[in-house]
Amino acid sequence: MGKAFLQARVIGLHHFPSNTMLNILHLIGNICRHGNGNSVSILHGLRPDLWRTTDYHPVDLKPYPHVPTADSLRIDPELLDEFATAIKQFWFDLETKLSNSEPPGWYGSGRTREASTGGGM
Template sequence: MTIFRWQNCHADVATAMHGISVQSFLDDVIVPSIQVLEEKMHILSRSDEPAAAFALSDAGDVLRETKMAFGLSIQSIWERQLRGYLRGCAAALRPHEGLAAQAEKGNWRRLRELFLELRGIGLEAFPSFSELDKLHLLGNACRHGDGPSATELARHCPELWPDYLLAPANANQVTATAPPVELMDIPLDRLRLFCAAIVTFWDDAEYIYNESIERKHPSLEARLAQERTQRSWWPAAASDEVVR
């Protein structure tokens, strides 16, 4: 198999901490915050105070809104990272074509087109794309509320509406009406999956960057030789990706 390579630029180097930043946000901010709220709900659920039931309901609403806010934050971090990367690639590789400005203002579809144009491989080729595409829908739903993105998100991730989509009489019957965003309850494990997708994407991008270095140090050659035997994904040398 011919190893895929792209033209390296400084933008590749600038992404070195992207995955680490996202993982730190998950481990140091998201998880502890959710655990604090869950512990508060646990204490309230065991309380004999008359007002505890009302406080428990309010705490549940706060927890649900907090997880939605974190979902939006994760998507915003990812989008800023991707836009910055594409701006850097455009400035270095095709500086006089206005692509950097498009990277700043383009929608999700245009960003995917730009990635293919600038890197020679589509975002869709990356194993993490499916989760990143869902993350885009989640960000839109959390930011704008009910609408096309929320409807599509419900089709792909019905588990985000556990109390709405499953009819009490038949747990296998899904309601036909699109669920309201205000009832969305994002599991912590789903937030973990979104963060893992971002980390995996930047790890894969780093792998391509390392393979694309023309004069490799022997230590890098040795590391890549081992990594090739361990990786579950190798990008093809030629991409026929079609942007959806």
């Protein structure tokens, strides 16, 4: 996502304060679409607080470390509010950065962004 954005806008996502939250939201989207996989591991490394830290054996109720899975991801309403704020902040910052910078190289050249970047995103 970041590379495609950079090619399209000539501004890397890392230049935006909301990048961290948008990255977390992107990982959650991947987890929702694809289930267990690399995004679970990456997100757990960034935000282990989104999973329980302990499970309990169903028979003897002894605690054991929780293994993060897509099904055990927990997103509370406060986190959803943080995502909404990050999205709004991103669009505000993008407008500000674009109005204070040169347009991308493909802009105004008669070529489309897709032709300039070698295809779609």
